[in-house]
Amino acid sequence: MEVERRSLSSKQASARQMLRGDLEGEDLDRYVEERVVTTTFEKMLNLARANSIFPLTFGLACCAIEAPISVVTARYDLARFGAEALRASPRQADLIILSGRVSIKMAPVVRRLYDQMLEPKWAISMGACSSSGGMFSNYAVVQGADKFMPIDLHIPGCPPRPEAVMYGFSKLQRKIIGNADQGWRQRYNAAGTEEWARGGPASAPSPEAAEAYEAAREISLA
Amino acid sequence: MPDAPGLELIRGEIERDHPGSVLATSFDRAQAALVVDPAQILTVLSWLREEPGQSYRFLSSLHVADYLPAAPRFGVHYELLNRDRVERLRVKAMLVDPAAPALPTIDSCVELFPTAEAQEREAFDFFGIVFRNHPDMTRILLPDDYVGWPQRRDFPVGGEPVTFTYNEHTYG
Numbered sequence: 461m462e463v464e465r466r467s468l469s470s471k472q473a474s475a476r477q478m479l480r481g482d483l484e485g486e487d488l489d490r491y492v493e494e495r496v497v498t499t500t501f502e503k504m505l506n507l508a509r510a511n512s513i514f515p516l517t518f519g520l521a522c523c524a525i526e527a528p529i530s531v532v533t534a535r536y537d538l539a540r541f542g543a544e545a546l547r548a549s550p551r552q553a554d555l556i557i558l559s560g561r562v563s564i565k566m567a568p569v570v571r572r573l574y575d576q577m578l579e580p581k582w583a584i585s586m587g588a589c590s591s592s593g594g595m596f597s598n599y600a601v602v603q604g605a606d607k608f609m610p611i612d613l614h615i616p617g618c619p620p621r622p623e624a625v626m627y628g629f630s631k632l633q634r635k636i637i638g639n640a641d642q643g644w645r646q647r648y649n650a651a652g653t654e655e656w657a658r659g660g661p662a663s664a665p666s667p668e669a670a671e672a673y674e675a676a677r678e679i680s681l682a
Numbered sequence: 683m684p685d686a687p688g689l690e691l692i693r694g695e696i697e698r699d700h701p702g703s704v705l706a707t708s709f710d711r712a713q714a715a716l717v718v719d720p721a722q723i724l725t726v727l728s729w730l731r732e733e734p735g736q737s738y739r740f741l742s743s744l745h746v747a748d749y750l751p752a753a754p755r756f757g758v759h760y761e762l763l764n765r766d767r768v769e770r771l772r773v774k775a776m777l778v779d780p781a782a783p784a785l786p787t788i789d790s791c792v793e794l795f796p797t798a799e800a801q802e803r804e805a806f807d808f809f810g811i812v813f814r815n816h817p818d819m820t821r822i823l824l825p826d827d828y829v830g831w832p833q834r835r836d837f838p839v840g841g842e843p844v845t846f847t848y849n850e851h852t853y854g
Contacts, residue, residue, distance in 0.1 A: 565825045599832040600824070665819025 501639065509554070509580065511542040513659060515552035518573065521560020523587040523619040528557060530622045531629075532579040541629060549577040556630070557625075558611075561589035562602045585611040586625065588618045612678045683769050687716040692736065692771070700725050705776075705841035715772035720758070723775045724789045730762060730771065733795055738762035738771055746805045750835035755779040756786055756811060777811065790816040808833035 471576040483491050514613060515538075519528055527529045528546060531538045538544050558591040562570055574583060585605050586595035591614045593603035612635060631641055645651050686709040693704050693716065703726050705712055706717040718726045730738045740755035746789040763773045768801060777786040790813035792799050801809040802813040810831035813819060819829060 564828075565823075593841060597839070599830075599837070599840035601841075603842045 465501060498508050506637050511585060512672060513541075513543040513554050513555060513582075513633075513636075514545050514547045515543055515555040516550055516573070516577070517546040517548045519559050520566065520570075521589065523559035523589070526619045526622050527559040527586050527625050531625050536622045536626060537627070538626065541626070541633065543546060543629065550574075551578060553577055554580065555582045555584065557584045557586050558590040558605050559586045561594065561596050563600050563604050564602055564649060565600075567602050567605075567608050570605070579678040580636075582612045582636070583609060584615060585612045586615045586628070586633060587620055588616065589618065684714045684771060686714075689716070689771075690714070691846060692730075695733070695735075696726060699729060708851060712716075713770075715774055717774045717776065720775040720777055720788050722768075723758075723760075723773075724794070726761075726773060727760065727791050727794055730773070736764070737766070737795060738764045738769075740765055741791070741797055742770070744791075744795075744798050744801040744805065746809045746811055746833075748833065748835045750811060753778075756809060758805070758811060759786055760791070771809055785810045785812045787812045787814055789814050792816060810834070 465622055500578055515528065517528060518524075532544055532546065543555070550556070554577070556570075556577065558570065574581070583605075585591045587594060589601065591604045591611075593601050595618075597603070604609065613628055613632050615624055617624050618626070634640055689707050691708055693707050696704050696716075696724045700722060703719050703722040704716055705719055708717065715790050730736050740763040741760060742763045743759075745759050745761075747757045747759065749755060749838065750756060756777040756779065758775045758777060759791075760773040760775075762773060763769070764771075775788060776790060779786060786812065790802055791812075792815075799817065800822060802811075802816055803818070803820065804841070805820045806813065806819055807823055808831060809844070820826070824832070832840075
């Protein structure tokens with residue numbers, strides 16, 4: 461078999477021809493406009509973050525059957541959203557799903573896990589128990605996990621269906637991208653009534669609080 | 683499961699060896715129970731464990747109940763099991779509640795039944811029953827700094843009031 465011998469420059473020329481395609485002039489401009497998106501670096505970064513979340517392998521109670529166990533199986537397949545890589549170490553995780561009741565003895569442990577996760581990090585409170593205490597209105601259970609850690613998203617249900625978990629997960633993705641759903645505010649035409657939008661206390665912390673925050677941040681960064 | 687006459691026979695035999703140790707018997711829904719003097723609980727348990735005719739050598743459960751309006755308030759229940767005859771016998775020791783800071787006490791049976799170690803700690807954790815001579819009388823399930831004995835009947839349930847419409851109508 462004879463091998464065709466060509467010079468390097470002729471190979472490069474033919475490769476360029478192949479890449480350029482058949483389009484010329486206006487058609488080529490339209491083709492490029494349809495296929496190339498310009499955006500800011502922040503938005504692109506958020507897009508990447510939203511589609512490659514590493515959840516923490518972490519279950520608290522019966523909701524753990526639905527969230528980290530069912531949702532990653534073949535029937536529901538969280539891998540479609542790029543979140544199938546569950547991490548067993550909080551150092552490698554982006555998302556903690558509080559799946560079940562948080563007892564007062566477990567709360568410091570959960571808080572420590574959340575503190576050990578690296579920024580940026582998100583937390584989902586899944587089910588009635590971790591959102592509000594649920595049916596466990598008693599001495600042993602924390603009445604809502606947002607009493608001791610920030611929660612980005614609450615998923616109602618007892619337990620929520622895996623579909624509800626995935627719906628909440630896609631809501632979290634939109635929040636990460638920076639296009640968070642307004643929820644009831646959108647439904648009742650009440651956008652702009654948020655505390656931060658009205659100039660409430662959350663929008664501007666007091667000088668003492670800001671100073672304390674900065675001091676704590678410097679200590680934690682040092 | 684000893685039947686009602688069998689239970690009375692057991693009582694008679696214990697009374698013969700240790701007079702005054704059994705205060706009462708109860709046979710309800712085919713379950714036999716001896717109510718014993720808390721001061722002699724170890725005597726009764728070791729008798730039931732060692733006596734050749736009885737040999738209840740397995741403690742299947744140790745638990746406490748709070749009978750608050752009743753006069754001896756706390757009942758420490760020992761569920762004994764003879765695994766050869768598959769016979770169960772319940773031993774109850776009723777404890778009087780002392781004044782507020784003091785806690786009711788009873789002898790620990792860890793020497794007889796090592797399985798009671800964790801169960802007595804749990805009873806201490808939730809009811810504040812102190813078991814004398816227990817190797818490690820500390821809380822087992824609740825946080826170590828927890829204050830109170832939450833499974834007692836006079837302990838507040840806890841939680842938070844929720845503004846359901848039902849509560850608004852009922853309580854204003």
